[in-house]
Amino acid sequence: MAEKIALHTGINDAWLLDPKRELPPTCERDPRRPYSKDVFDMRRAEVLAARSKPLDVRAIQNFLAVAYRQLNDAGVQAYDTNKIIYFNFFLREFLEKLEQRWPDSGRINKSMDVAQIATEAAALFENIRQTRVVQS
Numbered sequence: 001m002a003e004k005i006a007l008h009t010g011i012n013d014a015w016l017l018d019p020k021r022e023l024p025p026t027c028e029r030d031p032r033r034p035y036s037k038d039v040f041d042m043r044r045a046e047v048l049a050a051r052s053k054p055l056d057v058r059a060i061q062n063f064l065a066v067a068y069r070q071l072n073d074a075g076v077q078a079y080d081t082n083k084i085i086y087f088n089f090f091l092r093e094f095l096e097k098l099e100q101r102w103p104d105s106g107r108i109n110k111s112m113d114v115a116q117i118a119t120e121a122a123a124l125f126e127n128i129r130q131t132r133v134v135q136s
Contacts, residue, residue, distance in 0.1 A: 002016040002017050006028050007047070008043065008044075008047055009040055009043055009044075010027060010028050010029070010035070010039040010040055010042065010043030011025050011026075011027070011028060011035050011039075011040075012025060012026040012027060012028050012031050012035065013028065014031070015035075027039045028043075057122075057125040057126060057129045060125060061118075061121075061122060061125065064118075064121070065118075068114070071091070074087060075087055107120075107124055108120045108121055108124065
């Protein structure tokens with residue numbers, strides 16, 4: 001049971017099996033790292049959306065295209081139902097969380113042109129993919 005819990009949560013199974021548990025829980029992959037919500041979230045992402053290739057560029061691009069469509073659809077619905085202020089607030093909060101987790105690297109030019117952004121992002125993804133292919 002401890003092994004299953006560790007697999008699905010990222011918590012150290014040795015900590016789970018320790019009857020004394022005098023120290024706080026640690027991460028399964030790195031017992032020196034404290035267990036946290038971030039560790040749990042990353043493990044859940046790995047378990048629920050595992051991929052055979054860590055950087056499947058096409059899948060990432062497809063996911064971003066779907067997310068863009070969903071954002072626009074939600075924006076239209078929010079506007080239509082007079083909830084655009086809430087939509088803007090929610091989206092701003094979400095983007096702030098993204099910025100905190102992955103600070104802006106400035107590699108993609110600030111632009112209002114969706115096609116330009118997609119082209120620049122695709123080139124960056126491909127460069128990273130190529131670098132990883134060469135390294136492996």
